[in-house]
Amino acid sequence: MKKLKSYYVKPAKTFFYWGWTIPKEHYEDIKKHFGLSRTQKKSNTDIIIKFKNKNYPAKINYTRIDNSRKYKRQRMYPERDVIRVQYDSEYNLIRELKKTFTYSFVTNYQKRKTKLSELIQFVHVEDNIFTIKPYVTQETEYDDMFREMIDRGLFSFMEKDVKKTKESVFLKYDDKWHDIKELKEFQNRYNVIYLLHHSIDRHVYVGQAKDFKKRVIAGKGREGLSKDWDKFMCFELNPDFAYLLNDIETFAIRFMGSVMTNDVKIKSLLDTKLKLVNRHKRNK
Numbered sequence: 001m002k003k004l005k006s007y008y009v010k011p012a013k014t015f016f017y018w019g020w021t022i023p024k025e026h027y028e029d030i031k032k033h034f035g036l037s038r039t040q041k042k043s044n045t046d047i048i049i050k051f052k053n054k055n056y057p058a059k060i061n062y063t064r065i066d067n068s069r070k071y072k073r074q075r076m077y078p079e080r081d082v083i084r085v086q087y088d089s090e091y092n093l094i095r096e097l098k099k100t101f102t103y104s105f106v107t108n109y110q111k112r113k114t115k116l117s118e119l120i121q122f123v124h125v126e127d128n129i130f131t132i133k134p135y136v137t138q139e140t141e142y143d144d145m146f147r148e149m150i151d152r153g154l155f156s157f158m159e160k161d162v163k164k165t166k167e168s169v170f171l172k173y174d175d176k177w178h179d180i181k182e183l184k185e186f187q188n189r190y191n192v193i194y195l196l197h198h199s200i201d202r203h204v205y206v207g208q209a210k211d212f213k214k215r216v217i218a219g220k221g222r223e224g225l226s227k228d229w230d231k232f233m234c235f236e237l238n239p240d241f242a243y244l245l246n247d248i249e250t251f252a253i254r255f256m257g258s259v260m261t262n263d264v265k266i267k268s269l270l271d272t273k274l275k276l277v278n279r280h281k282r283n284k
Contacts, residue, residue, distance in 0.1 A: 002187055004029055004124035008135060011104035016097060018088035019058070027083055034128075036062045036083075049087065050131040051094060054188065058087040085122070085130075089228070091171060091239050092190060099147045103138035106146055109155055118243075151210055153242035168268075169241045174233040180218050186234055187213040191242040193249055196222065197231040203277045205229070206256060208249040210242075224263060224277030253278050 009020050024031065030036065034045045043062040047056050061084045098105045102119045119136040140146075149155055152267055177197060178186075189212035196205040196216070205225040209215030212234060221227035237245065253276070259267035262276035 002033075003126070006123040007124055009120050010095070011101045011108075011120060015101075016094060016105050016108065019084055019086040019207045021277075022060075022083045022085060027081065030060065030083055031062070034060060036060075039215055042218055045128070047085075047128045047130055049085075049093065050125065050129065051093060054096075056058050056087060056090045056093040058085060058090065058093075060084070061086050092188060095150060095190065095239050097132075098150045100134060101137065102143050102146045102150075103140060105150075105155075114279055141273060149248040150239075151191075151242060153238075153240050169238060169244065170235055171238050172234075174235055177231040177233055180230050180232065183216065183218055183232070186216075189213075191237040191239060191245060192234045193237070193245070193252060194234040195252075196225060196229045197233075199224055199231060200228040201226060202235045203229075203275055204256065204260070206249060206252045206276055210245075212236075222277075224279050253280075 005026065007023055007026060009015065012020070014020055035122060036043050036045065044059045045058055045062075047058050049058045061082075063082055063084075064081050065078070065082055101118050101120070103116070107114050116138050117136070118134075118138055121133040121135045123131050123133055125131055130188050172189075190210060192209045192212045192215075194207050194209060194212065194216055197203070198205070203225055207215070209220065216232065216234075219227055221229065230254075237248070254266060256262070257264050257268070257276050257278070259269050260276050261268055263279050264276065
């Protein structure tokens, strides 16, 4: 199958939240390649975006702007077909884009007009697989600080117009204990609250991790927990709420300490052999 032509995108505000609108000159080739037709008002096709050696699910969205919706302020738009690349639910990809194109993200966040700009190249690899290649990037002396702020979700926290009431604090909830053999399946988890369990000692440990694969390693114990622990659970936070990691970890330690024996001097409600082995309550 013939490859689609690559094109360049200047990272604007939408690039760091949901995606971008594809240049019109590529519409016909994309519609033909994916068999898109406007039999319905909206049509989606699944694609894979490769970025920094990782694959992320995304969509190509083909829709008709016809003013049938009631927009705020009754704004009217020119009627037209629009094709977009969308990844609004892929928080890990969005975070990596913010950290790679930090200059564009920060200047868009600050609504600043600058003489410098960054560019990405969107390249068709094969079938439904595409890759985002950095083409022009800018560096500043504050990049490390900005990336730390992105990891902690501080930009979203500072945005006054973000309606957090409509967003979930957690991206993924765990509903069962996983065997340590399943650890590799959870490599791409970030901003995580995790539980480790030692079945023989009947010990439980509560922790937090910005990068789950770097923090939770098979055969590595914790203070109070033997290295041969064998089960785990993890709960991934929405990056916008990463600044809550410490508070949620503290709550989890105090809560679990209240229902089982523990080493953090919390009076337990139940008389049980299960023991929480954390040695610190974190926030005092």
